[in-house]
Amino acid sequence: MAPLPPDNDPEAMLGVADWTELPTDERRCLRWMLRTGEVTIEQTSETLVVDAVRAEEILESLVTRQLAIRIEERIVYVGKVGRRTARFKPGGIWDALADKLIDD
Amino acid sequence: MTTVVSVHSFRGGTGKSNTTANVAARLAASGARVAVIDTDIQSPGVHVLFGFEDTPEPTLNDYLWGKCSIAEAAHEITATVAKDMGVSDGGKLWLVPSSIKPGDIARVLREGYDVGTLNDGFRNLAKDLNLDYLMIDTHPGLNEETLLSFTISDVLLLLLRPDRQDFQGTAVTVDVARRLDVPNLFLVLNKVPSGIDLEDLRQQMTDSYASETIAMLPLSEEVVYNASGGLFSLTSPDHPWSQQIASIVERIRA
Numbered sequence: 595m596a597p598l599p600p601d602n603d604p605e606a607m608l609g610v611a612d613w614t615e616l617p618t619d620e621r622r623c624l625r626w627m628l629r630t631g632e633v634t635i636e637q638t639s640e641t642l643v644v645d646a647v648r649a650e651e652i653l654e655s656l657v658t659r660q661l662a663i664r665i666e667e668r669i670v671y672v673g674k675v676g677r678r679t680a681r682f683k684p685g686g687i688w689d690a691l692a693d694k695l696i697d698d
Numbered sequence: 699m700t701t702v703v704s705v706h707s708f709r710g711g712t713g714k715s716n717t718t719a720n721v722a723a724r725l726a727a728s729g730a731r732v733a734v735i736d737t738d739i740q741s742p743g744v745h746v747l748f749g750f751e752d753t754p755e756p757t758l759n760d761y762l763w764g765k766c767s768i769a770e771a772a773h774e775i776t777a778t779v780a781k782d783m784g785v786s787d788g789g790k791l792w793l794v795p796s797s798i799k800p801g802d803i804a805r806v807l808r809e810g811y812d813v814g815t816l817n818d819g820f821r822n823l824a825k826d827l828n829l830d831y832l833m834i835d836t837h838p839g840l841n842e843e844t845l846l847s848f849t850i851s852d853v854l855l856l857l858l859r860p861d862r863q864d865f866q867g868t869a870v871t872v873d874v875a876r877r878l879d880v881p882n883l884f885l886v887l888n889k890v891p892s893g894i895d896l897e898d899l900r901q902q903m904t905d906s907y908a909s910e911t912i913a914m915l916p917l918s919e920e921v922v923y924n925a926s927g928g929l930f931s932l933t934s935p936d937h938p939w940s941q942q943i944a945s946i947v948e949r950i951r952a
Contacts, residue, residue, distance in 0.1 A: 610845035610846050610849065614874060621879060625850070625879060628846075628850050629702075675814040675842075695800040695801040
C-alpha cells in the first residue's frame with residue numbers, strides 16, 4: 595500500500611523513509627525533481643518517457659502525498675521534503691543542555 | 699552535471715570521513731572541481747582531516763538556520779591538497795563543515811531543521827560552484843539526512859569492516875539503497891587484516907550483496923598512527939592503502 599500522510603494532521607507529511615514505499619514512477623519522478631528543482635509536465639513526460647497525461651498524474655499523485663507543490667501560475671512542480679523533527683526528551687534535556695553549553 | 703557521491707556506513711568507525719577526504723582530495727588533484735559536505739551534524743569530523751582544529755565559519759549549521767547561503771559556508775581548501783600533491787589545471791576543493799561547537803550540535807538536536815533546505819543546499823552548491831563532484835559525508839545508520847543523500851546520489855559508497863555486525867547492517871542499507879534506486883552502489887571494505895584471502899572475501903561480498911566491491915583497504919598501522927593528522931593518500935601515495943583509495947577514485951571517474 596503506497597503511503598499517504600495522516601488525514602488528521604495538516605502539518606504532517608511523509609518522511610524520506612516513506613519514499614521507499616512509493617510506486618516506481620512516483621519514486622523515480624521525486625528523485626529527479628529533488629535533483630532538478632522546478633519541473634514542468636512536459637519535462638516530466640520527456641524524462642520519465644511517459645505521455646503528458648501520465649506525467650501529470652504522477653506529479654498530481656506527489657502533490658496529493660504532499661511530496662510536491664504545484665505552483666499554479668507557472669504550472670511547475672517542486673519536490674518537497676519534510677522537517678527533521680526535534681528530539682524531545684523528558685524534562686527538556688536538550689533545552690537544559692543547550693542553555694548550559696551556550697552559557698559556558 | 700554534477701556527480702553526487704554519498705559515503706556511508708551502517709555503523710560508526712568504518713573510516714567514512716577518512717575515505718571521503720582522501721577520495722575528494724585525489725579527485726581535485728586530478729583536475730576536478732569537488733566539494734565535501736559534512737552532513738554528520740551530530741558528530742562532525744571531516745574538517746580535522748583537512749587540517750582544521752575548529753570548524754571554519756560559517757558552517758552548514760549556519761546555512762540550515764538561514765544565516766548564510768550554502769556557497770558562503772563552502773571554504774576553499776585546494777591549498778591543503780597542493781601542499782602534498784600537484785593539482786592539475788582546474789582542480790579545486792571546497793569543504794562545507796558542520797559545526798563542532800557543542801551548543802550548535804545541541805541546537806540541531808533540540809530544534810531539528812528542514813531537510814528540504816538541506817536538499818536545496820546540495821543543489822545550489824553544485825550549481826554555484828559549478829562542481830564536477832559533490833561528496834556527502836554522512837552520519838552512520840539510517841536517518842532522514844542519509845536517506846535523502848541516497849536518493850539524490852549518483853554513486854553510493856558503502857563502507858564496512860570485516861565484522862559480522864557490519865555485514866548484517868550493510869545488508870539492510872543495501873536493501874534500502876536499492877529501494878531508493880541509487881544508480882551506482884559500490885562496497886568498500888576497510889580495515890582488512892593481513893592474512894585474509896581477499897579474493898574469497900570479495901566473492902562472499904558479491905554473493906551476499908549482489909554489489910561490486912571496488913576496494914579493500916588494508917588495516918594499516920601507518921594509517922592509524924596518522925590519526926586523522928592529514929591526507930594519508932597524498933603524503934604516502936605508494937602505500938597499499940593509498941593505492942586502494944586511487945582505485946575508488948578511478949571507479950568514480952569511470
